[in-house]
């Protein structure tokens with residue numbers, strides 16, 4: 001495996017004895033066996049009641065897409081290239097698992113100024129706008145106004161299209177936004193124009209309201225979200241891959257990273273297995289020390305949305321039956337100036353997992369030297385150092401400060417922030433979440449608690 005991500009929890013050794021890890025190992029390995037055995041159950045279609053719902057398809061999906069189902073990847077790439085050549089803005093409508101994975105990929109792997117760049121500096125990829133992730137009138141109006149500035153549907157620079165994503169096809173936020181923006185799109189191109197059906201790509205389950213609407217309206221390109229892959233585990237289906245490919249992200253590298261970390265989980269021993277070791281550390285600190293807040297401390301702005309995606313993954317998967325750790329994402333060094341105080345001196349209820357990157361994706365910026373008469377900021381003594389070196393000092397200094405007060409940290413290290421490493425990281429978190437669920441007896445799939453508010457909304461809006 002090249003440029004593999006690594007996991008190091010040495011800084012937790014004062015709290016976690018080797019013997020505790022060794023005692024946990026048989027249960028961890030049994031949980032690992034269970035999550036791979038779940039795949040056989042899923043494909044048999046014979047799922048016992050106590051296992052339902054079972055959405056374990058995400059575990060071997062990357063490997064399948066690279067081999068037996070590679071025709072689907074070919075089809076996604078072809079559709080993405082065509083769509084990218086037809087529009088200069090892609091609206092992605094979706095919420096929860098049908099939104100957060102793509103946002104994580106976009107922020108981590110596209111230029112941070114992507115939407116502001118001229119098309120040639122975006123690699124000829126369209127701009128990206130998200131909607132359908134809320135019920136926010138002003139946000140929707142702002143986007144409608146932006147779209148209304150486009151006047152010439154024949155000009156590539158003024159063309160836009162929609163990718164609408166909903167596995168169930170019935171999520172109100174997404175469905176309502178789809179109506180609003182579909183109306184705008186049909187008004188712009190003409191309801192009976194080719195664009196009205198060509199520039200809308202639904203990504204949805206095999207059945208459901210969005211599937212029915214797609215069939216009736218005759219959208220020319222649609223992609224399925226397979227049964228057996230849950231919403232927040234669906235980033236490596238067309239939910240994440242299709243729009244990622246439109247943005248020019250190398251989706252095969254994503255899948256390769258994800259497949260490789262899955263193989264590493266299957267074959268690696270505790271102590272040299274990032275997924276097993278991550279679960280072991282988090283679980284033991286929670287079980288033996290009551291540390292049930294999981295701080296994901298990402299050292300780079302581009303990884304914030306990965307953290308938010310992980311917040312959803314952990315909270316919705318394990319926050320059941322009055323169990324499950326609470327996730328919290330911080331972006332450093334920014335949040336050292338907000339939450340840092342509490343991490344250093346607040347309750348001893350958290351484990352901090354750093355996510356660090358070996359080298360920047362772009363050329364180093366070095367701190368310029370200035371004339372001594374203008375050295376009031378006294379930075380000449382570190383002139384020449386790169387921003388990345390300053391960051392490294394912050395990472396080291398912060399970890400040392402936490403260690404000096406016996407506050408546990410662990411590190412996930414990515415050699416580079418590229419598609420391969422991000423593929424590994426996202427799959428590592430999905431595997432770890434499923435594995436921990438099996439370890440603590442929580443079904444990581446499904447989100448029955450979310451139905452409460454939906455039912456009430458239905459009663460309030462539809463009177464039933």
Ligand code: PA5
Pocket residue numbers: 095096097098165166167168169170171174230231232233316447
């Ligand atoms: O993880 C999940 O299943 C949820 O977060 C869903 O992704 C979210 O509710 C959106 O559902 P849908 O894709 O059916 O619109």
